[in-house]
Amino acid sequence: MIYFEKIILFLCLFLGVSFADTGSTYRYKIGKHWQEFISFERPDLLISAGCKKADAEFNCLSYSALTKAKVMKSWPAGGANPGALICKNLQGSIVRGKNERREENSFCKFSDKSMVSSAALYVFALKNAKHE
Amino acid sequence: MRIRVFLLMAICASGLHHSEALASSSLDNCTYGRMDDPGGSMAEVPVLDQGDVGLCYAYAAAQMMDAWRFTHIPKNIAADPKRKQEYLSRHTSALRAGVGYAANQNFRECENSSTRDSLPFEGGLVCETLENIKASGSCSAESVEAFVDDAIQRQLYPDAIFESIGESDFLSDSSRRQKLSSVFPRPPTWNLRVQLCNMNNEQVGDQEEHCAKSGNIINSKSLMLDFVNVFDKTDLSLGLGEFKQKLDEGPCKSVEKFGGPLESSSPPECKERYVTPKNKIAFKEKLEKYLRVKENQPLQINFCSAILSTEEEHRQKNEPIPPNNIWISQSSMDKNCGYHAVLLIGQKRVGNSCKFLIRNSWGLDCGGAGDPSNCDHGDMWVDADTLLNNTGSIGQYSGSK
Numbered sequence: 388m389i390y391f392e393k394i395i396l397f398l399c400l401f402l403g404v405s406f407a408d409t410g411s412t413y414r415y416k417i418g419k420h421w422q423e424f425i426s427f428e429r430p431d432l433l434i435s436a437g438c439k440k441a442d443a444e445f446n447c448l449s450y451s452a453l454t455k456a457k458v459m460k461s462w463p464a465g466g467a468n469p470g471a472l473i474c475k476n477l478q479g480s481i482v483r484g485k486n487e488r489r490e491e492n493s494f495c496k497f498s499d500k501s502m503v504s505s506a507a508l509y510v511f512a513l514k515n516a517k518h519e
Numbered sequence: 520m521r522i523r524v525f526l527l528m529a530i531c532a533s534g535l536h537h538s539e540a541l542a543s544s545s546l547d548n549c550t551y552g553r554m555d556d557p558g559g560s561m562a563e564v565p566v567l568d569q570g571d572v573g574l575c576y577a578y579a580a581a582q583m584m585d586a587w588r589f590t591h592i593p594k595n596i597a598a599d600p601k602r603k604q605e606y607l608s609r610h611t612s613a614l615r616a617g618v619g620y621a622a623n624q625n626f627r628e629c630e631n632s633s634t635r636d637s638l639p640f641e642g643g644l645v646c647e648t649l650e651n652i653k654a655s656g657s658c659s660a661e662s663v664e665a666f667v668d669d670a671i672q673r674q675l676y677p678d679a680i681f682e683s684i685g686e687s688d689f690l691s692d693s694s695r696r697q698k699l700s701s702v703f704p705r706p707p708t709w710n711l712r713v714q715l716c717n718m719n720n721e722q723v724g725d726q727e728e729h730c731a732k733s734g735n736i737i738n739s740k741s742l743m744l745d746f747v748n749v750f751d752k753t754d755l756s757l758g759l760g761e762f763k764q765k766l767d768e769g770p771c772k773s774v775e776k777f778g779g780p781l782e783s784s785s786p787p788e789c790k791e792r793y794v795t796p797k798n799k800i801a802f803k804e805k806l807e808k809y810l811r812v813k814e815n816q817p818l819q820i821n822f823c824s825a826i827l828s829t830e831e832e833h834r835q836k837n838e839p840i841p842p843n844n845i846w847i848s849q850s851s852m853d854k855n856c857g858y859h860a861v862l863l864i865g866q867k868r869v870g871n872s873c874k875f876l877i878r879n880s881w882g883l884d885c886g887g888a889g890d891p892s893n894c895d896h897g898d899m900w901v902d903a904d905t906l907l908n909n910t911g912s913i914g915q916y917s918g919s920k
Binding site: 513 | 565566567568569570571572573574575576610641642643824825831832835836837855856857858859860861880881882883884885886887888891894896897
């Protein structure tokens with residue numbers, strides 16, 4: 388019985404990861420315009436929908452910036468969003484987006500107008516640190 | 520004031536230096552409750568993202584104010600659905616709250632800076648910010664945002680200017696300043712003065728040299744701050760006081776200031792209590808009774824945000840994990856502590872432990888920090904004992920109705 392439960396648990400976890408909510412689209416209003424984002428890598432990491440090209444590959448400055456993201460040496464004063472601070476070091480510009488419920492997420496905008504969520508920068512910065 | 524803040528931090532640090540992990544109190548009290556559930560005090564207060572501006576204290580204060588306002592709507596407004604909806608759609612501007620607090624305190628030059636380019640109002644005290652809002656009324660965040668949108672529409676906003684003339688809006692600070700100088704008859708004010716006081720920063724020497732040369736350092740950090748440049752096309756030395764004045768004459772003036780507690784005959788007060796090794800267990804028991812009631816007001820809590828990271832994150836950042844995971848014992852000002860202000864808004868029992876729910880200001884995705892399973896639509900579940908072991912103080916905004 389316990390063995391059977393473990394199999395069920397494994398299947399649940401496997402399916403949960405396999406069909407995680409990546410590729411979903413989200414809309415945030417930035418300034419006066421609504422911008423479309425898609426989740427990638429993890430359900431909570433967002434990047435401009437335009438970054439995903441017809442061949443399903445990502446190609447934009449936001450995406451390439453992920454590989455350059457570096458963790459901050461220290462925690463900042465005032466508890467700023469850690470990913471937003473990484474953005475600044477990548478020559479990006481922080482913008483805030485609001486969804487229909489006025490809930491916010493901050494994004495790092497690059498010169499090709501592509502954006503990636505601050506959270507994604509932080510998560511990738513940690514990944515990059517691991518490989519350094 | 521500076522001394523006071525320093526003492527406050529020192530008290531927090533030394534008081535907890537010899538603390539031990541909290542003994543588990545009875546889990547019976549850790550009954551589920553969260554204030555952002557329908558009908559709760561935080562139900563109409565959305566998750567926000569402060570981005571790269573270190574205004575956690577102002578975000579916490581603004582959200583506490585809104586929770587109070589929304590649970591104390593004046594009767595004449597509550598009786599009219601349209602007016603009530605309008606009342607609920609206006610939120611307190613954290614930016615104005617932070618600027619107002621810092622300008623009034625006039626001490627933001629050298630405190631709390633752990634990065635070389637912190638703005639003069641980064642890092643502050645929640646209760647004092649709340650009292651400041653109480654005294655002057657809230658400024659509508661929506662109004663501030665509308666002003667920004669309008670500035671963009673009229674191409675007054677610097678980034679919009681760059682776009683309109685075919686330039687990248689991602690020039691370096693010096694390039695931006697130069698470009699704006701050519702657009703405006705006289706250069707607009709770019710800066711809130713940069714803090715130069717963190718002598719631990721290896722780059723502070725360069726910064727000082729730069730400062731000496733330019734007199735002012737450009738520090739346009741984010742959209743919310745950039746817009747202030749639109750206001751002032753003549754003055755190159757905008758200080759916090761002037762910044763506050765510009766806000767009050769601009770977006771904060773365009774709608775009638777909403778007072779919240781000002782409208783009350785018996786306004787609430789913000790009371791802060793320090794968490795010490797001696798009172799932690801009693802604190803936890805009180806909190807568990809308090810947090811299960813969704814109608815209660817959120818509590819502000821100052822703690823080490825390092826606890827929001829997983830062990831793996833600490834390893835990847837080369838942060839030494841202190842004994843018993845008590846970060847604050849090293850020093851509340853320690854760069855590894857990451858002193859941070861958030862709100863406590865709920866709790867739940869998980870297995871044999873109690874988890875508290877915090878309202879952070881890192882957006883819906885919790886800034887990507889910690890285990891994603893602990894991120895609950897922007898709010899974060901943290902182990903109650905770990906949180907209290909790393910807490911300096913807890914504040915409550917309350918009073919008779």
